[in-house]
Amino acid sequence: MKLLQFLLLATLGSILCYTVLDMPPRGEIDAPASRMESPVGTPVAGAYYIQHAYEDTHTPNMVAVVLADYRSVDTFGEVVVVFAGVMTCFFVLRRRRP
Amino acid sequence: MISQTQSPIIEIAARGLAPVIQLLGIYVFFHGHYGPGGGFQGGVLLAAGVLLLRLGIGASHSQAQVTSKSTVALCALGAFIFAGTGLVAILWGGDFMDYAYLPVQWLEAADLRYYGILFVEIGITIAVMTGLIAIYDDLLGIGNAGNN
Amino acid sequence: MPWEIEFLLFIILIVSAVISLILKNLLAAVVTLTIYSFTVALIMISLGAVDVGFTEAVVGAGVVGIFFVVAIFKTTRKSYD
Numbered sequence: 001m002k003l004l005q006f007l008l009l010a011t012l013g014s015i016l017c018y019t020v021l022d023m024p025p026r027g028e029i030d031a032p033a034s035r036m037e038s039p040v041g042t043p044v045a046g047a048y049y050i051q052h053a054y055e056d057t058h059t060p061n062m063v064a065v066v067l068a069d070y071r072s073v074d075t076f077g078e079v080v081v082v083f084a085g086v087m088t089c090f091f092v093l094r095r096r097r098p
Numbered sequence: 099m100i101s102q103t104q105s106p107i108i109e110i111a112a113r114g115l116a117p118v119i120q121l122l123g124i125y126v127f128f129h130g131h132y133g134p135g136g137g138f139q140g141g142v143l144l145a146a147g148v149l150l151l152r153l154g155i156g157a158s159h160s161q162a163q164v165t166s167k168s169t170v171a172l173c174a175l176g177a178f179i180f181a182g183t184g185l186v187a188i189l190w191g192g193d194f195m196d197y198a199y200l201p202v203q204w205l206e207a208a209d210l211r212y213y214g215i216l217f218v219e220i221g222i223t224i225a226v227m228t229g230l231i232a233i234y235d236d237l238l239g240i241g242n243a244g245n246n
Numbered sequence: 247m248p249w250e251i252e253f254l255l256f257i258i259l260i261v262s263a264v265i266s267l268i269l270k271n272l273l274a275a276v277v278t279l280t281i282y283s284f285t286v287a288l289i290m291i292s293l294g295a296v297d298v299g300f301t302e303a304v305v306g307a308g309v310v311g312i313f314f315v316v317a318i319f320k321t322t323r324k325s326y327d
Contacts, residue, residue, distance in 0.1 A: 026293070057211040059131050063297045067136065068215040073196040075218070076180060078138075079225050083177045086229040090170055093236040134296040142304045151314050230309055237316050 112154020120147035120209045127223050131215070137222030144223070145230035152231075157240040166241025169232035176225025252292055259285045270325050278310040283307045 024031040032039055035049045053065045067075055120143070127140025151160040164172075183194040192199030197214025198207040205213070235241050259282060266278035273291030283306030 041155060056208060057215065058208045059212055061131055061133060061216060063134070064130050064136055064215060064219075068218045069195075069197065069211055072184070072218065075222070076184070076195070079177050079180050081223055082229050086170065086173050086232050089233045089236040093239075094160060095239065134298070134300050139297075139300050139304050142301075142309055146304070146312075149309070153312070155275045234313070234316065237320065239311070 104147070109155050112150050113165040116151045116154075117148045119150065123147065124174060126221075127216055127219065130219055131212070137219035138226055140219075140228030142230065145226045148227075148231050149234055152240075164228065164231055166235045169228045169235060172228040173225050173232055176221045176223070176228065179221030179224065180218055183214060183221070191221075252289070255292070258302050259289065270316050270327055272323055273315070274277055275325075276311055276318065279314070280307050283310070290309045 010082055028034070036044060049066055049070060050062065053062045054060065057065050057069055059065050106160060109224050123143030123146075125142045126135035126143055127137060130140065132138035146162070148164055151163065157166075183197070183200075187196045187199045188194055188203065190199045190201050197211045200214060202213075252256065262282040262285065269275040269278065275315045277306060280326045284303060287303035290296075290302055292309050
Protein backbone atom coordinates (compact mmCIF):
# COMPACT_ATOMS: atom_id res chain seq x y z
CA MET A 1 0.00 0.00 0.00
CA LYS A 2 2.85 2.35 0.88
CA LEU A 3 4.60 1.54 -2.41
CA LEU A 4 1.39 2.31 -4.28
CA GLN A 5 1.13 5.72 -2.62
CA PHE A 6 4.76 6.48 -3.43
CA LEU A 7 4.32 5.48 -7.07
CA LEU A 8 1.18 7.57 -7.38
CA LEU A 9 2.93 10.64 -5.94
CA ALA A 10 5.97 10.11 -8.19
CA THR A 11 3.74 9.90 -11.27
CA LEU A 12 1.89 13.05 -10.30
CA GLY A 13 5.14 14.90 -9.63
CA SER A 14 6.62 13.91 -12.98
CA ILE A 15 3.47 15.06 -14.79
CA LEU A 16 3.69 18.42 -12.97
CA CYS A 17 7.39 18.82 -13.83
CA TYR A 18 6.70 18.02 -17.48
CA THR A 19 3.93 20.64 -17.54
CA VAL A 20 6.10 23.30 -15.92
CA LEU A 21 8.90 22.72 -18.45
CA ASP A 22 6.52 23.68 -21.27
CA MET A 23 5.55 27.02 -19.75
CA PRO A 24 7.10 30.27 -21.06
CA PRO A 25 9.84 31.89 -18.93
CA ARG A 26 8.97 34.50 -16.34
CA GLY A 27 8.31 37.97 -17.73
CA GLU A 28 8.18 36.82 -21.38
CA ILE A 29 6.71 39.53 -23.61
CA ASP A 30 5.26 37.13 -26.19
CA ALA A 31 3.53 34.96 -23.59
CA PRO A 32 -0.27 34.86 -23.88
CA ALA A 33 -0.68 36.35 -20.41
CA SER A 34 1.11 39.59 -21.31
CA ARG A 35 -0.25 40.25 -24.80
CA MET A 36 -2.74 42.99 -25.53
CA GLU A 37 -5.02 40.56 -27.37
CA SER A 38 -6.06 37.11 -26.29
CA PRO A 39 -5.34 34.19 -28.66
CA VAL A 40 -8.87 34.42 -30.08
CA GLY A 41 -8.56 38.12 -30.87
CA THR A 42 -10.55 39.81 -28.10
CA PRO A 43 -8.97 42.66 -26.09
CA VAL A 44 -7.58 41.81 -22.65
CA ALA A 45 -8.86 43.68 -19.60
CA GLY A 46 -5.43 43.89 -17.97
CA ALA A 47 -4.03 46.04 -20.78
CA TYR A 48 -6.86 48.55 -20.27
CA TYR A 49 -6.17 48.67 -16.53
CA ILE A 50 -2.45 49.28 -17.01
CA GLN A 51 -3.00 52.04 -19.57
CA HIS A 52 -5.89 53.89 -17.92
CA ALA A 53 -5.40 53.39 -14.16
CA TYR A 54 -3.79 56.75 -13.45
CA GLU A 55 -6.08 58.79 -15.73
CA ASP A 56 -9.20 57.27 -14.21
CA THR A 57 -8.39 57.62 -10.53
CA HIS A 58 -5.25 59.80 -10.05
CA THR A 59 -3.87 57.03 -7.83
CA PRO A 60 -0.29 55.89 -8.55
CA ASN A 61 -0.65 52.38 -7.12
CA MET A 62 -2.21 50.21 -9.81
CA VAL A 63 -2.93 47.30 -7.46
CA ALA A 64 -5.03 49.48 -5.15
CA VAL A 65 -6.99 50.78 -8.13
CA VAL A 66 -7.74 47.28 -9.42
CA LEU A 67 -8.65 45.99 -5.94
CA ALA A 68 -10.78 48.89 -4.79
CA ASP A 69 -12.21 50.37 -7.98
CA TYR A 70 -12.29 48.08 -11.02
CA ARG A 71 -12.85 44.90 -9.03
CA SER A 72 -14.46 46.42 -5.94
CA VAL A 73 -17.37 43.98 -5.86
CA ASP A 74 -14.81 41.20 -5.47
CA THR A 75 -13.28 42.99 -2.48
CA PHE A 76 -16.76 43.52 -1.08
CA GLY A 77 -17.30 39.76 -1.20
CA GLU A 78 -14.00 39.33 0.67
CA VAL A 79 -15.16 41.64 3.46
CA VAL A 80 -18.51 39.83 3.61
CA VAL A 81 -16.63 36.52 4.05
CA VAL A 82 -14.61 37.99 6.95
CA PHE A 83 -17.81 39.35 8.52
CA ALA A 84 -19.54 35.98 8.13
CA GLY A 85 -16.63 34.29 9.93
CA VAL A 86 -16.84 36.79 12.78
CA MET A 87 -20.60 36.27 13.05
CA THR A 88 -20.14 32.48 13.12
CA CYS A 89 -17.57 32.72 15.93
CA PHE A 90 -19.86 35.14 17.78
CA PHE A 91 -22.94 32.91 17.69
CA VAL A 92 -21.18 29.57 18.21
CA LEU A 93 -18.43 30.31 20.72
CA ARG A 94 -19.65 33.22 22.84
CA ARG A 95 -21.52 31.98 25.89
CA ARG A 96 -24.47 33.96 27.15
CA ARG A 97 -24.73 35.24 30.69
CA PRO A 98 -26.58 32.56 32.70
CA MET B 99 0.09 48.11 38.89
CA ILE B 100 -0.34 44.39 39.44
CA SER B 101 1.25 42.37 36.69
CA GLN B 102 -0.80 39.82 34.81
CA THR B 103 2.05 37.56 33.77
CA GLN B 104 4.84 35.98 35.77
CA SER B 105 7.67 37.40 33.69
CA PRO B 106 8.34 41.16 33.53
CA ILE B 107 10.33 40.70 30.32
CA ILE B 108 7.27 39.60 28.33
CA GLU B 109 5.17 42.44 29.69
CA ILE B 110 7.75 45.15 28.99
CA ALA B 111 8.46 43.76 25.52
CA ALA B 112 4.77 43.59 24.61
CA ARG B 113 4.09 47.09 25.89
CA GLY B 114 7.04 48.49 24.00
CA LEU B 115 6.53 46.62 20.74
CA ALA B 116 2.76 46.95 20.27
CA PRO B 117 2.66 50.74 19.53
CA VAL B 118 5.42 50.31 16.93
CA ILE B 119 3.41 47.59 15.16
CA GLN B 120 0.29 49.74 15.23
CA LEU B 121 2.17 52.76 13.90
CA LEU B 122 3.47 50.60 11.04
CA GLY B 123 -0.11 49.45 10.41
CA ILE B 124 -1.38 53.03 10.16
CA TYR B 125 1.49 53.89 7.80
CA VAL B 126 0.74 50.87 5.59
CA PHE B 127 -2.94 51.78 5.46
CA PHE B 128 -2.46 55.43 4.51
CA HIS B 129 0.39 54.65 2.11
CA GLY B 130 -1.75 52.15 0.21
CA HIS B 131 -2.39 54.69 -2.55
CA TYR B 132 1.31 55.08 -3.33
CA GLY B 133 3.00 51.78 -2.55
CA PRO B 134 2.42 48.21 -1.53
CA GLY B 135 -0.11 47.97 1.22
CA GLY B 136 -3.72 48.88 1.64
CA GLY B 137 -6.69 48.23 3.84
CA PHE B 138 -6.37 44.52 4.46
CA GLN B 139 -2.68 44.53 5.38
CA GLY B 140 -3.00 47.64 7.56
CA GLY B 141 -5.99 46.19 9.37
CA VAL B 142 -4.20 42.92 10.06
CA LEU B 143 -1.16 44.80 11.39
CA LEU B 144 -3.34 46.91 13.72
CA ALA B 145 -5.06 43.74 14.93
CA ALA B 146 -1.65 42.10 15.48
CA GLY B 147 -0.64 44.95 17.79
CA VAL B 148 -3.80 44.60 19.87
CA LEU B 149 -3.44 40.80 19.95
CA LEU B 150 0.15 41.15 21.17
CA LEU B 151 -1.14 43.28 24.03
CA ARG B 152 -3.88 40.71 24.75
CA LEU B 153 -1.25 37.95 24.90
CA GLY B 154 1.40 39.91 26.75
CA ILE B 155 -0.22 41.94 29.50
CA GLY B 156 -3.49 40.07 29.91
CA ALA B 157 -7.01 40.53 28.72
CA SER B 158 -8.31 42.91 31.39
CA HIS B 159 -5.43 45.39 31.11
CA SER B 160 -5.60 45.57 27.33
CA GLN B 161 -9.27 46.56 27.22
CA ALA B 162 -8.29 50.25 27.10
CA GLN B 163 -7.57 50.25 23.35
CA VAL B 164 -10.39 48.09 21.99
CA THR B 165 -12.98 46.73 24.40
CA SER B 166 -14.34 43.24 23.89
CA LYS B 167 -17.93 44.49 23.82
CA SER B 168 -17.45 46.83 20.88
CA THR B 169 -15.58 44.57 18.47
CA VAL B 170 -18.52 42.94 16.68
CA ALA B 171 -20.34 46.26 16.37
CA LEU B 172 -17.24 47.91 14.91
CA CYS B 173 -16.81 45.03 12.43
CA ALA B 174 -20.39 45.56 11.25
CA LEU B 175 -19.67 49.30 11.01
CA GLY B 176 -16.68 48.67 8.74
CA ALA B 177 -18.64 46.44 6.40
CA PHE B 178 -21.42 49.05 6.40
CA ILE B 179 -18.99 51.83 5.41
CA PHE B 180 -17.85 49.70 2.46
CA ALA B 181 -21.40 48.88 1.33
CA GLY B 182 -22.65 52.40 2.04
CA THR B 183 -20.10 53.95 -0.32
CA GLY B 184 -21.48 51.77 -3.10
CA LEU B 185 -25.09 52.40 -2.15
CA VAL B 186 -24.62 56.19 -2.18
CA ALA B 187 -23.30 55.84 -5.73
CA ILE B 188 -26.47 53.91 -6.65
CA LEU B 189 -28.73 56.55 -5.06
CA TRP B 190 -27.11 59.33 -7.10
CA GLY B 191 -27.62 57.55 -10.40
CA GLY B 192 -24.58 55.37 -11.03
CA ASP B 193 -23.78 51.71 -10.79
CA PHE B 194 -22.81 49.87 -7.61
CA MET B 195 -19.34 51.07 -6.48
CA ASP B 196 -19.06 53.66 -9.26
CA TYR B 197 -17.38 56.39 -7.22
CA ALA B 198 -17.68 59.03 -9.93
CA TYR B 199 -21.33 59.52 -8.93
CA LEU B 200 -20.63 60.38 -5.27
CA PRO B 201 -22.48 63.60 -4.37
CA VAL B 202 -19.56 66.04 -4.18
CA GLN B 203 -19.97 68.73 -6.80
CA TRP B 204 -16.65 70.60 -6.83
CA LEU B 205 -14.42 67.59 -7.60
CA GLU B 206 -13.83 65.98 -10.95
CA ALA B 207 -14.47 62.28 -11.54
CA ALA B 208 -10.87 61.09 -11.14
CA ASP B 209 -10.42 62.82 -7.77
CA LEU B 210 -13.81 61.45 -6.67
CA ARG B 211 -12.54 57.95 -7.42
CA TYR B 212 -9.39 58.74 -5.36
CA TYR B 213 -11.46 59.60 -2.28
CA GLY B 214 -13.87 56.73 -2.94
CA ILE B 215 -10.94 54.29 -2.77
CA LEU B 216 -9.86 55.94 0.50
CA PHE B 217 -13.34 55.51 2.07
CA VAL B 218 -13.50 51.89 0.97
CA GLU B 219 -10.10 51.16 2.48
CA ILE B 220 -11.17 52.78 5.77
CA GLY B 221 -14.11 50.34 5.86
CA ILE B 222 -11.90 47.33 5.11
CA THR B 223 -9.40 48.36 7.80
CA ILE B 224 -12.02 48.73 10.55
CA ALA B 225 -13.78 45.49 9.58
CA VAL B 226 -10.65 43.32 9.40
CA MET B 227 -9.01 44.74 12.54
CA THR B 228 -11.99 44.39 14.85
CA GLY B 229 -13.02 41.13 13.23
CA LEU B 230 -9.74 39.41 14.07
CA ILE B 231 -9.85 40.76 17.64
CA ALA B 232 -13.45 39.52 17.97
CA ILE B 233 -12.46 36.02 16.82
CA TYR B 234 -9.60 35.96 19.38
CA ASP B 235 -11.87 37.13 22.20
CA ASP B 236 -14.53 34.57 21.33
CA LEU B 237 -11.97 31.75 21.17
CA LEU B 238 -10.61 32.53 24.65
CA GLY B 239 -13.98 33.48 26.15
CA ILE B 240 -12.87 36.99 27.06
CA GLY B 241 -15.56 39.49 27.89
CA ASN B 242 -18.50 37.23 28.65
CA ALA B 243 -19.99 36.30 32.03
CA GLY B 244 -17.35 38.26 33.89
CA ASN B 245 -14.44 35.81 33.61
CA ASN B 246 -11.87 38.05 32.00
CA MET C 247 17.27 37.72 -8.22
CA PRO C 248 19.96 35.06 -8.78
CA TRP C 249 18.62 31.58 -9.08
CA GLU C 250 20.72 30.18 -6.21
CA ILE C 251 18.82 32.20 -3.59
CA GLU C 252 15.50 31.14 -5.04
CA PHE C 253 16.62 27.51 -5.09
CA LEU C 254 17.61 27.81 -1.41
CA LEU C 255 14.17 29.30 -0.65
CA PHE C 256 12.44 26.37 -2.33
CA ILE C 257 14.59 23.90 -0.37
CA ILE C 258 13.66 25.63 2.93
CA LEU C 259 9.99 25.60 1.84
CA ILE C 260 9.83 21.86 1.22
CA VAL C 261 11.89 20.95 4.30
CA SER C 262 9.80 23.10 6.66
CA ALA C 263 6.54 21.74 5.21
CA VAL C 264 7.65 18.13 5.71
CA ILE C 265 8.94 18.84 9.23
CA SER C 266 5.66 20.52 10.24
CA LEU C 267 3.80 17.44 9.00
CA ILE C 268 5.81 14.84 10.92
CA LEU C 269 6.28 16.67 14.23
CA LYS C 270 4.33 15.31 17.21
CA ASN C 271 4.60 18.46 19.33
CA LEU C 272 1.91 20.73 17.91
CA LEU C 273 3.43 23.97 19.22
CA ALA C 274 6.67 23.26 17.35
CA ALA C 275 4.59 22.37 14.28
CA VAL C 276 2.95 25.80 14.43
CA VAL C 277 6.36 27.50 14.57
CA THR C 278 7.53 25.46 11.57
CA LEU C 279 4.34 26.36 9.71
CA THR C 280 5.14 30.02 10.36
CA ILE C 281 8.57 29.48 8.78
CA TYR C 282 6.83 27.87 5.77
CA SER C 283 4.46 30.82 5.42
CA PHE C 284 7.26 33.38 5.61
CA THR C 285 9.23 31.48 2.97
CA VAL C 286 6.18 31.53 0.71
CA ALA C 287 6.07 35.30 1.22
CA LEU C 288 9.74 35.65 0.23
CA ILE C 289 9.17 33.56 -2.92
CA MET C 290 6.17 35.75 -3.82
CA ILE C 291 8.28 38.89 -3.43
CA SER C 292 11.05 37.38 -5.57
CA LEU C 293 8.45 36.66 -8.26
CA GLY C 294 7.48 40.35 -8.27
CA ALA C 295 4.12 40.14 -6.48
CA VAL C 296 4.87 42.49 -3.60
CA ASP C 297 1.28 42.93 -2.40
CA VAL C 298 0.56 39.21 -2.26
CA GLY C 299 3.84 38.59 -0.46
CA PHE C 300 3.06 41.34 2.04
CA THR C 301 -0.38 39.89 2.75
CA GLU C 302 1.08 36.40 3.12
CA ALA C 303 3.77 37.63 5.53
CA VAL C 304 1.31 39.58 7.68
CA VAL C 305 -1.57 37.09 7.75
CA GLY C 306 0.19 33.75 7.49
CA ALA C 307 3.18 34.48 9.70
CA GLY C 308 1.47 36.78 12.20
CA VAL C 309 -2.18 36.29 12.97
CA VAL C 310 -2.71 32.66 11.93
CA GLY C 311 0.16 31.63 14.22
CA ILE C 312 -1.52 33.39 17.17
CA PHE C 313 -4.85 31.68 16.39
CA PHE C 314 -3.19 28.26 16.16
CA VAL C 315 -1.44 28.81 19.50
CA VAL C 316 -4.76 29.78 21.10
CA ALA C 317 -6.44 26.68 19.65
CA ILE C 318 -3.62 24.48 21.02
CA PHE C 319 -3.96 26.03 24.47
CA LYS C 320 -7.69 25.34 24.38
CA THR C 321 -7.33 21.71 23.33
CA THR C 322 -4.19 19.55 23.65
CA ARG C 323 -0.53 19.99 22.92
CA LYS C 324 0.46 16.58 21.60
CA SER C 325 -0.68 14.78 18.49
CA TYR C 326 -1.59 11.10 18.86
CA ASP C 327 -1.69 9.79 15.32
